[in-house]
Each structure stands twice: as structure tokens, then as C-alpha cells.
Amino acid sequence: MSLTPLLRKIFLVDLVKGLKVTFHYQPPSEAITEQYPLERPVIFERFRGQPRLNSNPDTGESLCIVCNLCALACPEQLIVVKGERNPATKRKEVVSWTYDLSRCMFCGLCEEACSTDALELTQDYEMALYSREGMVLDQAALERGPEPEKYAK
Amino acid sequence: MSERTDYLDLDTKDETFLDATELVLNMGPQHPSTHGVLRVILKLDGEKVLGTECVIGYLHRGVEKIAENRTYAMFNPYVDRMDYVAAVSNGLGYCEAVEKLLNVEAPPRAQYIRVILTELCRIASHQVWLGTHALDIGAITPLFYCFRDREEVLKIFEKYCGARLTTHAFRIGGCIYEAYEGFEQDCKKFCDAFLPKLDEYEELLTTNRIWVERTKGVGILNPEDCIALGVTGPVLRASGVKWDLRKAQPYESYKDFDFEIPTGLNGDTYDRYLVRIEEMRQAVRIIRQAVDGLPQGPIMAKVPKVIKPPVGEVYHSIEAPKGELGYFIVSDASTQPYRIRVRPPSFVNLQALDKMVRGLLVADVVAVIGTLDIVLGEVDR
Numbered sequence: 035m036s037l038t039p040l041l042r043k044i045f046l047v048d049l050v051k052g053l054k055v056t057f058h059y060q061p062p063s064e065a066i067t068e069q070y071p072l073e074r075p076v077i078f079e080r081f082r083g084q085p086r087l088n089s090n091p092d093t094g095e096s097l098c099i100v101c102n103l104c105a106l107a108c109p110e111q112l113i114v115v116k117g118e119r120n121p122a123t124k125r126k127e128v129v130s131w132t133y134d135l136s137r138c139m140f141c142g143l144c145e146e147a148c149s150t151d152a153l154e155l156t157q158d159y160e161m162a163l164y165s166r167e168g169m170v171l172d173q174a175a176l177e178r179g180p181e182p183e184k185y186a187k
Numbered sequence: 188m189s190e191r192t193d194y195l196d197l198d199t200k201d202e203t204f205l206d207a208t209e210l211v212l213n214m215g216p217q218h219p220s221t222h223g224v225l226r227v228i229l230k231l232d233g234e235k236v237l238g239t240e241c242v243i244g245y246l247h248r249g250v251e252k253i254a255e256n257r258t259y260a261m262f263n264p265y266v267d268r269m270d271y272v273a274a275v276s277n278g279l280g281y282c283e284a285v286e287k288l289l290n291v292e293a294p295p296r297a298q299y300i301r302v303i304l305t306e307l308c309r310i311a312s313h314q315v316w317l318g319t320h321a322l323d324i325g326a327i328t329p330l331f332y333c334f335r336d337r338e339e340v341l342k343i344f345e346k347y348c349g350a351r352l353t354t355h356a357f358r359i360g361g362c363i364y365e366a367y368e369g370f371e372q373d374c375k376k377f378c379d380a381f382l383p384k385l386d387e388y389e390e391l392l393t394t395n396r397i398w399v400e401r402t403k404g405v406g407i408l409n410p411e412d413c414i415a416l417g418v419t420g421p422v423l424r425a426s427g428v429k430w431d432l433r434k435a436q437p438y439e440s441y442k443d444f445d446f447e448i449p450t451g452l453n454g455d456t457y458d459r460y461l462v463r464i465e466e467m468r469q470a471v472r473i474i475r476q477a478v479d480g481l482p483q484g485p486i487m488a489k490v491p492k493v494i495k496p497p498v499g500e501v502y503h504s505i506e507a508p509k510g511e512l513g514y515f516i517v518s519d520a521s522t523q524p525y526r527i528r529v530r531p532p533s534f535v536n537l538q539a540l541d542k543m544v545r546g547l548l549v550a551d552v553v554a555v556i557g558t559l560d561i562v563l564g565e566v567d568r
Contacts (some may be wrong), residue, residue, distance in 0.1 A: 043396070044508035048394045048395050048396050049395070049396070051390055051394065052328070052390065052395055054390075055328075055387050055390050056328055056391075056393055066335055066338075078345050078349070079346075079347045079367075080345070080346065080347070080348060080349035080364065080367070081345060081349045082348070082349045082350060107260075107261070108261075109257055109261035109262070109264060109265070113302075131561045137263055139268075139353070140350065141263075141355045142349065142355060143260070143261065143264070148361065155349075
């Protein structure tokens with residue numbers, strides 16, 4: 035009765051069992067670490083990253099109609115849109131558009147509120163900066179969109 | 188009310204300090220084994236713990252106050268930041284509470300998608316618990332294996348709702364994202380691959396002599412104390428109380444699924460480990476049934492664009508990975524809630540710490556904090 039536990043204790047059966055599992059993962063094919071700057075992760079389509087303001091590809095005009103819905107939907111109130119009605123075209127046009135990236139939590143509510151697909155959260159995730167300067171994006175920066183840095187080997 | 192005589196008096200100077208009979212020691216807030224910024228003041232007699240006092244609030248962000256200044260839809264992303272290890276469960280609890288207030292119900296397809304994601308989230312949360320708990324006790328391997336396998340769950344989250352950790356997956360009235368192409372296959376593939384991995388975790392720990400010695404008989408909590416302290420979740424079930432809100436007060440579509448509630452016998456750290464491992468198996472069972480029975484149809488109920496619930500109050504609780512997660516919402520018929528109170532499982536479970544560690548050694552305090560599975564983001568809110 036008490037012999038088996040004793041033998042298991044002497045021959046360290048439980049430890050050997052555990053080591054068998056760990057040694058099973060020793061071959062290099064089992065390595066799962068991503069060598070980040072050289073090897074980029076796959077980003078899926080619905081990922082919410084750096085924002086971009088889309089413009090009409092044919093005319094180059096901004097798709098934003100200054101409806102202010104994104105600014106109203108944002109829980110952190112970090113979007114400020116100012117517009118003016120153009121008397122010639124009778125359309126509202128953007129005067130200033132700022133997006134404070136430092137306060138954004140990428141919840142995607144602004145993107146959902148946008149009625150014209152102007153505001154889009156892109157798949158770019160490399161937004162780290164060394165200082166707070168440049169974290170408030172203006173219209174030009176938003177329309178340029180993310181410019182991912184390339185790292186040479 | 189009886190006077191508590193054994194209360195830890197930290198202000199009066201200990202006259203016997205030079206005799207070194209009693210020692211007051213601060214554990215945390217910067218301690219890797221307190222799973223965040225928990226500070227535990229320990230009163231020790233040598234290695235023996237005479238009493239503890241928890242100091243919390245280092246991660247307080249005033250989430251309940253923020254809610255009073257946000258609309259109902261705007262507050263949704265904030266709840267993910269409370270229990271950031273199980274963000275999907277938090278979102279589910281909040282959305283359901285507001286739906287109860289609005290008197291709407293999510294369509295069946297949305298309910299099934301919610302169940303699948305919540306159960307995946309339960310697995311992910313338990314994996315983080317198992318990895319960190321084992322690391323605290325001295326087994327480093329399970330941490331790597333758990334995080335490796337959790338990656339698969341996070342990938343499903345990212346594909347479904349665009350975020351890995353603070354997901355913001357559900358909206359009031361249903362889901363906003365339709366299941367992506369290959370969602371069912373991904374879930375099934377994960378289930379098939381995960382069960383052998385779970386056996387591996389068990390092979391590493393269940394019979395391991397060091398693990399058994401460190402966990403068996405440590406931090407025993409009997410069922411009466413559990414109920415008196417309001418402890419819920421796996422900690423309660425490991426003490427032998429069969430109480431699970433998914434069965435007791437079925438929400439979503441949990442009554443459609445066939446699953447067991449694992450319970451423990453002794454209420455010690457080892458039993459809590461076994462209960463959580465079995466819970467992961469049951470979660471896989473629920474996911475398989477939900478994926479097979481995923482109905483077609485709309486995913487969003489008819490909810491007004493501007494949510495303005497009628498005057499009233501509602502309490503709704505769900506079985507989060509850590510226990511009963513409840514939301515109490517008071518509405519004054521405006522677009523913003525008048526008051527939101529969150530009943531977080533970690534905060535309530537943490538109260539059992541003092542009861543569990545008295546008479547144990549300092550090293551066991553680490554094991555007990557780990558087994559309670561607390562997340563400080565939820566304790567402090």
C-alpha cells in the first residue's frame with residue numbers, strides 16, 4: 035500500500051513527468067517568440083489603431099462633413115472639430131480638426147459614429163513617442179495617416 | 188455586535204519590540220506577488236502570521252464617478268478597465284444591466300456570440316491566474332505555457348472586435364460586430380487544441396510534489412465563513428458550496444447549455460486550483476455547444492440611438508471568472524446614469540485573506556493572495 039508512494043518519491047516520478055512535458059517543447063520548431071522589429075505581427079482587419087481622416091480619392095476633398103458626431107461620441111472628448119459653411123458650395127468645410135492621441139483609449143466609438151467613413155482607426159500600432167509633442171494630431175497629420183517606420187536589418 | 192479583540196492595532200507602539208516577539212511588516216505595494224499594487228500589513232511572530240490588514244486604493248481611478256459624467260454608451264469602454272484580465276465579462280455585465288433597465292433583450296445570435304466570447308474570456312482569465320499563481324509558488328514553466336495558449340484566445344478577440352485586452356466587444360442591445368468569417372472554425376480549433384494543453388498543465392502541477400506540499404491544506408476556508416464574508420466564484424465553490432449564477436439565475440442563453448459546476452471538498456488552495464482547472468474544461472464544453480448551435484438572425488436589438496432609460500434602479504449580476512460581478516444602476520431618466528455602483532468579485536473575495544492566512548507562514552500569504560485571484564484594477568476601481 036505505502037510502497038508505491040515511497041517508490042514514486044525515491045524515483046522522483048512527478049518531477050520526471052513534468053520534465054517530459056518541458057523537454058517535449060525543446061526543438062526549435064516549438065519556439066513561438068516573435069523577434070519584433072524584424073518580424074511583424076499579423077494585424078487583423080478590425081484592429082483599432084492610429085486614426086486617419088479619409089478623403090475622396092478622385093477629388094482629394096476631405097470626406098468630413100463637420101457633423102461633429104465623432105466629437106459627441108468620444109468619451110474622453112478629445113476630438114475637436116471646427117467648421118465653416120462655404121458660401122460658394124453651401125457645404126460645411128473643416129477649419130480645424132484635432133485628435134489628442136495621448137488621451138485616446140481606442141474604443142472605436144468615434145469611428146462608429148462617423149456618418150461618412152471619414153474617420154477611420156487604422157491597423158497601425160506604432161504610436162510611441164519620446165515626448166508629448168506631436169501627440170495632438172491636426173488635420174494634415176490625420177489625412178497623411180500613419181507612416182510606419184521601417185527598420186533595416 | 189461583539190467587540191473585535193484581535194484587531195490589528197498598528198498605531199500603538201509595541202513595547203515588546205526589543206524582545207522581538209512581534210514584528211509588523213509591509214508587504215507591497217511594490218511586491219510582485221501581490222498581483223498589482225496591494226499593500227498587506229502583516230503582524231508576524233517570527234514566520235507565523237498573527238494578523239493582516241489590506242491597504243487598497245493605489246489604483247483608484249474613480250470609475251464609478253466617471254460614469255456619472257458619461258452617457259450610457261460612452262461608459263461602456265471604461266468597464267473593461269476594471270478587471271482588465273477579463274474585460275469581456277465586465278462589458279457583458281454592464282450591457283446586460285442597462286438592457287434590464289431599458290427592458291430590452293439581445294437577439295439570440297447576439298446572446299450566443301456573447302456566451303462564446305465570455306467563456307473564452309473565462310479561459311483566458313484562468314490562464315493568467317494559473318500562470319501567475321504557479322509562478323508565485325515557484326513553478327515558472329506554467330506561466331510560459333499559459334501565456335502561449337492565451338495568445339490564441341486574444342487572437343480570436345482581436346479578429347472579432349479589434350482589441351486584445353480592453354475589448355469593448357459588446358454594445359447595449361447586442362453586439363455591433365458580426366462574427367467574422369471563420370469565427371466558428373477558430374473557436375473549434377482552439378477548443379480542440381486547448382484540451383491537451385490543459386492536460387499538460389495538470390501534468391506539470393497536479394501531482395507535482397512541491398505544488399502539492401505548498402497548496403494542500405493552505406488557506407482553508409469553510410463554507411460558513413465563505414457565505415458570511417460574501418465570497419463568490421471559484422473560491423466559494425472550492426469550499427463545497429454549489430453556487431454559480433449561470434445555473435442559479437441564468438442570464439443570456441446559459442439555460443440552453445449543458446455543463447457542470449465543479450465543487451471542492453476541503454476549501455484549500457489545492458481545491459481551488461482543481462476547481463478552476465475543471466471550470467476551464469466546462470468552458471470548452473459550453474463554447475462547443477454554443478458554436479454548434481449558433482443561430483442566424485440579427486445581432487442588435489432595437490435600441491434608441493440616444494439611450495434614455497426610464498426612472499428606476501436595477502441590479503444585475505453575472506458570473507465573471509472571479510465571482511459575482513454586479514452592477515447597480517440608478518437612472519433619473521437623463522442620458523447619463525445618476526449613479527453606478529459596481530460589486531466587484533475581487534474586492535469582496537479579498538476580505539477573506541485575513542481569515543485564511545492567520546496562523547500560516549509568510550510564504551503561504553503569497554500562495555493565498557494568488558489563489559484568491561484578485562485583480563487590483565477591480566479592487567480599487
